[in-house]
Amino acid sequence: DTAVSQTPKYLVTQMGNDKSIKCEQNLGHDTMYWYKQDSKKFLKIMFSYNNKELIINETVPNRFSPKSPDKAHLNLHINSLELGDSAVYFCASSQRGGGTGTQETQYFGPGTRLLVL
Amino acid sequence: KQEVTQIPAALSVPEGENLVLNCSFTDSAIYNLQWFRQDPGKGLTSLLLIQSSQREQTSGRLNASLDKSSGRSTLYIAASQPGDSATYLCAAVFGNEKLTFGTGTRLTIIP
Numbered sequence: 431d432t433a434v435s436q437t438p439k440y441l442v443t444q445m446g447n448d449k450s451i452k453c454e455q456n457l458g459h460d461t462m463y464w465y466k467q468d469s470k471k472f473l474k475i476m477f478s479y480n481n482k483e484l485i486i487n488e489t490v491p492n493r494f495s496p497k498s499p500d501k502a503h504l505n506l507h508i509n510s511l512e513l514g515d516s517a518v519y520f521c522a523s524s525q526r527g528g529g530t531g532t533q534e535t536q537y538f539g540p541g542t543r544l545l546v547l
Numbered sequence: 548k549q550e551v552t553q554i555p556a557a558l559s560v561p562e563g564e565n566l567v568l569n570c571s572f573t574d575s576a577i578y579n580l581q582w583f584r585q586d587p588g589k590g591l592t593s594l595l596l597i598q599s600s601q602r603e604q605t606s607g608r609l610n611a612s613l614d615k616s617s618g619r620s621t622l623y624i625a626a627s628q629p630g631d632s633a634t635y636l637c638a639a640v641f642g643n644e645k646l647t648f649g650t651g652t653r654l655t656i657i658p
Contacts, residue, residue, distance in 0.1 A: 434590075463646075473591075473636065473648040486645050520590060535581065536646060538591040 433457050434539035436521050442545045443511055450507045451542045453521030460526060461485070462504035463536065464496060467518040479504050511546045518543050549574045549641045553649035560627055561657050568622040568652050570637035575615045578640040582611050582622050584633040585651070591636065594622070627656045 434455045443449055455462060463486075464476040478486035482498040493509045504521060521539040550573045560566045570580070579598045583591040595604045595611040597620070603612040610623040620637055632655050638648040 470650070471634070472650055473638075475645045478645065488645075522591075535593045535596045537593060538583075540590040 434521055434523055434537050436519075436539040436542050438542060439540065440543050440545075442547065444547055445511055445513060447511050448507070448509045449511060449544075450505055451519055451521075451544075452503070452505045453539060454503050455521075455523040455537070455539075456502065457523055457525075457537060458502075459523040459537075460501060461524045462498065462501070463522040463524075464504065464506050465520040465522065465538075466490075467520060467541070469517070473520070477504075477506075508544075511544075513546050516544055516546045549639075549647055551637060551639050551647050551649040553635075553637060553652050555652060556650065557653040557655070559655045559657055562627060562629060564627055565623065565625050566627055566654075568624070568635050568637075568654070570620040570622070570639075570649055572618050572620070572639045572641075572647075574639075574641045575618055576641060577613075577615055578642060580611075580613055580620050580637060580639045581646065582609075582620075583636045583638065585636060586633045594635075629656045629658050632656045 437452045461480045463478045465473050467473045476490050477496045479498045481501050495507045498504045518541045520541045522536045524534040524536045526534050552571045581596045582594040585591050597604050597613040608625040613620050634651045634653045636651045638646045
């Protein structure tokens with residue numbers, strides 16, 4: 431069984447389009463995250479949610495909007511896509527919540543490779 | 548500024564040798580440190596997590612150490628195998644904040 435899953439795995443789209451990436455975890459974790467890995471392979475956190483509540487919101491454009499319908503899902507919606515948004519986006523989850531989720535091991539999904547043309 | 552650095556960026560080692568991967572961090576007020584491996588085109592797999600109160604953690608052929616005073620962590624891999632080839636990332640939590648990643652070391656085990 432896949433612990434943290436993401437869809438789609440690959441996403442190719444035109445500039446200006448709006449797209450969503452979905453993430454689901456079946457580990458029963460309280461905290462979920464979105465990370466961006468750029469072309470230089472550097473990973474940086476974008477958002478963190480605990481029990482559907484936003485905990486961490488890094489300095490990302492407000493074109494990026496996370497949505498957590500329940501604690502097992504954290505989706506990422508991106509408006510007006512730009513060339514610089516091309517990257518691999520990883521979802522992750524960890525056991526503990528309330529901001530203390532970072533104390534625990536984080537489990538990552540397989541990534542969504544986004545290419546904006 | 549809290550940063551995590553991994554040097555070298557790439558390392559090649561003959562199969563069977565023991566090796567050490569390095570990770571340094573700028574803030575000794577570290578909460579925990581986690582080592583991951585990333586295979587090409589794949590996600591991250593957690594290897595070991597060391598809490599700030601611990602000095603090392605072991606899992607199979609892997610041993611990770613943490614020295615807060617010197618701002619260093621090492622990942623020791625014993626009896627390396629071709630299947631160990633991957634990029635190894637360390638990531639630290641400072642205070643109670645987010646995971647800050649290093650840039651990784653790309654390891655190649657030569658058969």
